C-alpha cells in the first residue's frame with residue numbers, strides 16, 4: 012500500500028537550494044514564501060524569533076493528545092531508533108504548531124534541542140515563516156524544508172521533514188517531524204520524508220482503530236497473505252462505508268474521501284459483506300478510477316470486534332440503533348451520549364466529535380475557546396460545557412465584551428468598592444469574575460476586549476485573584492473561563508490588537524462551531540428548534556414542517572445561523588393554519604438571493620435575546636439590567652416588525668400575553684418614536 016503521502020518527492024531533483032523568493036524550488040515552498048511575504052509581512056533573510064510556551068501551556072495542549080501519544084508509543088519507539096542513528100530530533104505538534112512532545116536520543120539531537128527543536132516551541136508558519144512543521148500544517152501535506160528553503164535566516168542550517176497526522180474524518184490533529192542539520196544534498200531527505208509519512212500512516216491507523224473499535228473495520232491489501240495494513244475502512248450496520256484512512260484513499264486514487272465514504276460497500280467494491288463474513292478474506296475490485304484495482308479485504312480483528320463476534324455466536328453482529336447513534340458511539344467510545352454536550356451537538360459529525368473530546372476535558376482546567384459566526388450556538392455550547400462539569404451547580408456568568416461600552420467592561424469584570432464612582436452603586440458592586448467564583452465565566456466576543464484590559468485579564472487568569480476597582484485587598488477566586496469570538500484571533504494577534512500571551516492562555520483547546528449552512532444535520536436542528544418553540548405554545552405538539560417548506564429551509568444560507576432559524580420558525584408558527592408549516596408561512600427572507608457568506612450582514616447582527624444574556628442571581632447590576640432591557644427592546648421590535656406590528660401575533664410569537672406586550676411597547680416607547688406611521692396596525 013502506498014504511504015500516507017502518496018507523495019514521492021518527485022520535484023526534488025529539480026531543486027537547487029536558493030534563498031526565499033527565488034524560483035526553482037518546490038511549489039509548496041514557493042507558496043509558503045509568498046504567504047510569508049504577502050500575508051505575514053515578514054522580511055526575508057532576517058532572523059525569526061522562536062516563541063516558547065511555558066510548561067503548563069504545553070501541558071494544556073498536550074492533554075487532548077495524551078491518549079494518542081500513549082497509544083502510539085510503539086510507533087514512536089520505531090522512529091526514535093532510526094532517528095537516533097541518523098541524528099534526528101523527533102517532534103510532534105498540535106494543529107497550532109506547538110511541539111507537545113519531542114524526542115532527542117543522540118548528541119546531535121540534544122544540540123538541536125538547544126537551538127529550539129524541542130517541546131514547547133511554536134512552529135506556526137505565520138510566526139516562524141517557512142519551516143517543516145508550520146508549512147506541513149498550513150499546506151496539510153507532507154513537506155521537506157531544507158536549508159535555505161526556511162524563511163528565517165537563523166533556520167538555514169536545518170533540514171526538516173514533516174507529515175500531517177490525520178484523524179478518521181480526514182482533518183489533521185497535528186504533525187510529526189524529524190529534523191537534523193542540513194548537509195549534503197536535498198535528495199537525501201527523501202528517506203526522512205518517507206519515514207515520517209509511514210509513521211504518520213501508522214498513527215492514523217491506530218487512531219482509526221480506536222475510533223471505530225465498536226464497528227466493523229476492514230483492512231485492504233494487495234496481498235492475501237498480508238491482510239493487516241494501514242489501509243482501512245469502517246462500515247456501519249447498513250453496510251455503508253463511514254470512514255476510510257488516507258493510505259487507502261491514496262492507493263485508490265481518490266481525490267476526495269467522499270468518493271468512498273458514504274457509499275455502500277457492495278457498490279464501491281463489487282462484493283457484498285456476507286461473502287467477506289463467510290470467507291474471512293476476499294478478493295475484490297474497486298471501481299473508483301477508470302481502471303479497476305484488485306485488492307484483498309479482511310476483517311480487522313481488534314478485541315472489541317472479536318468480543319462482538321463471540322456475543323453473536325460467530326456471526327457478525329449488526330449493531331442496533333440509528334446511524335447517528337452509531338456515529339455518536341464511534342466518536343465517543345464508551346461514553347454516554349445523553350449529555351448536554353451531545354444535545355448541543357445535534358447530529359452534526361464534526362460537533363459530535365468535539366462533544367466527545369470536550370466531555371473528556373471539562374474538569375481538567377483546560378481553557379476552551381469557541382469560534383463561530385454569530386448565532387451558531389457558542390453560548391449554548393459554553394453552557395453545555397459548564398453543565399457537563401463539576402461546576403454545574405455553581406453560577407454560569409456571561410460577559411459580552413462587544414455589547415457594552417469599553418469603559419464599562421473593567422468595572423463589570425472586576426467590580427468596584429463602595430464610593431468608588433460618582434453615580435456608581437453606593438455599596439459597590441461585585442464584578443463578574445468574582446460572581447463566577449467556583450462556576451464558569453463566559454467571555455463572549457473576547458476579540459472585542461480592549462487591549463489595555465487584556466493585560467489585567469491575563470494577570471487574573473495567571474494568579475486567580477482580583478482587586479476590585481478602588482480596593483486594595485486582592486480577592487481569591489476559583490476561575491473557569493470559556494471564551495468565544497466570531498473574529499479570527501490569530502489575525503488580531505498579528506495586527507497587534509490582541510495579546511499573543513492572552514491568546515495562548517485562553518485557547519488551550521479550540522472549537523470551531525460550524526455555520527448552519529455548513530451543517531449536515533439541518534433537518535435535525537430545524538426539528539429541534541421547532542419542538543422547543545412548540546413547547547412554549549399550548550396545543551402545538553403536532554406542528555410539523557411540510558417537505559416543501561423543509562426543502563426551502565435547508566436550501567437557505569442562514570447568515571444569522573440558528574438564531575435566525577429560531578426567528579423564522581417563530582414567524583412561521585404565527586402564520587400557520589392548523590398543524591402544518593407550509594412554504595407560504597415562511598418569511599420573505601428565506602427566499603432571498605444568497606447573501607455574501609462570511610460577512611455578517613447587519614440585518615442579522617441581533618443582540619442576543621435577553622434570556623441568553625445569563626446573569627446569575629445576585630450578580631445582576633444596574634448596567635446589566637440596562638443591557639438586558641436593550642436586548643429585550645430590540646427583540647420586541649424585531650418580532651413586532653416580523654409580525655407586521657400585529658400585536659396578537661407578535662405576543663404569540665414572543666410567548667407573552669397581549670396586555671404584557673402592550674405594556675412593554677409602552678415601556679420602551681416603541682411605536683411613538685420609531686414607528687408612528689405603523690401605530691394604526693397595533694391591535
Ligand SMILES: Nc1ncnc2c1ncn2[C@@H]1O[C@H](COP(=O)(O)OP(=O)(O)OP(=O)(O)O)[C@@H](O)[C@H]1O
Nearest residue numbers: 355384385386387388389390391573574577619623
Ligand atoms: N444546538 C442548538 N439547538 C437549539 N437551539 C440552539 C442551538 N444552538 C443555538 N441555539 C439557539 O440559537 C440562538 C443563538 O445561540 P447562541 O446565543 O448560543 O449563539 P452565539 O453563537 O453565542 O451567538 P452570538 O455570537 O451572537 O453571541 C439561541 O436562541 C439558541 O437557543
